[in-house]
Amino acid sequence: MQSLSDFLNMGGYAFYVWTSYALAGVVLAVNLLAPMRTRRRLMGELKRRARRTRRDDAQA
Amino acid sequence: MMAWLHRLASPSYFYDFSGRLIPWFGWLCALALAVGLVGGLVLAPADYQQGESYRIIFIHVPSAWLSLFAYMVMAVSGAIGFVWRIKLAEIVSISCAPIGASFTFIALATGSLWGKPMWGTYWVWDARLTSELLLLFLYLGVIALYGAIEDKRVAARAAAILAMVGVVNIPIIHYSVEWWNTLHQPATITKFDKPSIHTSMLVPLLVMAVGFKLFFATTLLMRARCELLQRERNSQWVRELVGS
Numbered sequence: 001m002q003s004l005s006d007f008l009n010m011g012g013y014a015f016y017v018w019t020s021y022a023l024a025g026v027v028l029a030v031n032l033l034a035p036m037r038t039r040r041r042l043m044g045e046l047k048r049r050a051r052r053t054r055r056d057d058a059q060a
Numbered sequence: 061m062m063a064w065l066h067r068l069a070s071p072s073y074f075y076d077f078s079g080r081l082i083p084w085f086g087w088l089c090a091l092a093l094a095v096g097l098v099g100g101l102v103l104a105p106a107d108y109q110q111g112e113s114y115r116i117i118f119i120h121v122p123s124a125w126l127s128l129f130a131y132m133v134m135a136v137s138g139a140i141g142f143v144w145r146i147k148l149a150e151i152v153s154i155s156c157a158p159i160g161a162s163f164t165f166i167a168l169a170t171g172s173l174w175g176k177p178m179w180g181t182y183w184v185w186d187a188r189l190t191s192e193l194l195l196l197f198l199y200l201g202v203i204a205l206y207g208a209i210e211d212k213r214v215a216a217r218a219a220a221i222l223a224m225v226g227v228v229n230i231p232i233i234h235y236s237v238e239w240w241n242t243l244h245q246p247a248t249i250t251k252f253d254k255p256s257i258h259t260s261m262l263v264p265l266l267v268m269a270v271g272f273k274l275f276f277a278t279t280l281l282m283r284a285r286c287e288l289l290q291r292e293r294n295s296q297w298v299r300e301l302v303g304s
Contacts, residue, residue, distance in 0.1 A: 007102075011112035016177050020170040021101075024119045027162050028275060034158075042289055044169035046302040054303075 069148050071288055072297035078281040085278040094269030099264030107261075115259075116174040120267040121248070124167035126276055128193060128230055130160035133280075135227045139218030148284075150216035151291065153223065153282035154206050159276055161199035162261070168192055171244075180241055186246035187236035192231060198226040214289055 012019045067073050100118035107114040134156035141149035167214045171189070172182045183189065202219045209215035249255040255262055292298050 004232050009091065009108060010115070013111065013113035016113055016173045017115050020116045020119060020173045020241055023169055023173075024166050027166050031159060031162050031275075035286050038286045039282070039289075042286060043075060043302065044191065046289070046293060049300065050302045 062063075064136060068144055071292050071295070072191075074148055075089075075285055075288055075297075078285055079186050079242040082278055082281050085274050085281070086178060089271055089278055092274060093268055096264050096268035096271050098262075099267060104261045104264055107225055111179060113174065113177050114261075116170050116250075117120070118264055120167060120174060121172070122272040123163040124192070125269055126272045127160060127164040127167050127192070128233060129273070130156050130163060130276055131195065131199070131223075131230060134160060135223045138216075138223040142217055142224070144222040147213075148288070148292070150213075150220070151287045152280065153257050154202070154216060154219055155280055157202045157206070159195060159279050160285070161203065163272070164192065164199060168196065168283045170202040175243075180257075182290035184243050186242040186244060187240035188233065191233040191236050195226075196227055198222070198229060202226075225285060236269050 008014060008018075068077065096118065100115060104115070106112050134153050137149045137156070140146060142155055143250035163244070168189070171192075176182050202222050205222055206215045206219040208214075209218060236242060237244055248257050249262070249265075257265070289298060
């Protein structure tokens with residue numbers, strides 16, 4: 001590996017190698033972010049519900 | 061040991077315990093992937109036949125391994141949930157499906173991108189590629205079946221049956237390169253022979269495989285915790301968790 005441009009060129013296979021790595025990176029990122037988003041949404045939902053029941057209990 | 065396993069199967073204990081494991085798995089995963097990428101892309105020499113294109117191996121092979129491993133985790137925990145009706149096993153089983161499908165997709169896509177320059181085609185209907193594609197459909201089938209049934213206990217049992225039946229495909233994928241005449245090359249690394257790959261390439265490959273396994277463990281726990289909260293939303297421990 002002589003220089004950065006050689007590295008990026010991947011001996012002429014740049015398209016195949018970098019597309020592979022980029023694709024894997026995107027799929028991994030989606031897999032990491034998806035449960036984080038689900039968790040945030042779910043926690044918000046459950047907390048809202050808890051506040052609602054507490055309010056209802058207080059009024060009763 | 062049995063007592064600990066029994067405790068682990070209790071939802072609130074699992075939720076707490078897995079929450080403490082996730083950062084460890086996550087950071088170890090990041091470390092392994094960083095080391096594996098440097099080793100695979102920078103330090104490992106070019107292949108004498110395939111030149112630089114072989115570097116796709118460092119994601120293709122670990123994700124292919126993981127696609128089989130995740131399926132076995134899904135099927136075994138599905139079977140445990142099916143037989144002993146352990147809710148947590150059902151949840152772990154169903155949480156494997158989207159991750160397994162993702163890695164099967166990566167294995168297929170990177171294999172295709174590797175096949176074009178080396179074989180001259182993106183796709184052939186040979187035994188290895190076709191059985192791996194079937195694996196993707198099995199994962200998608202499990203996800204769809206689980207999603208289609210309203211009652212999640214029933215849904216988990218149906219999905220577990222499909223997952224268990226689909227296990228028959230696993231040895232077919234593994235041995236496809238020996239049983240049939242395929243364009244796909246036979247395994248580079250086996251338990252019995254010396255690997256037909258140089259150490260400078262083997263080490264980053266194994267490090268990447270460990271990194272992918274850790275990624276699976278991390279995201280599996282994250283997904284399982286979400287699914288658990290969802291299913292247990294009306295139980296006392298979830299109320300206490302969000303109330304305090």
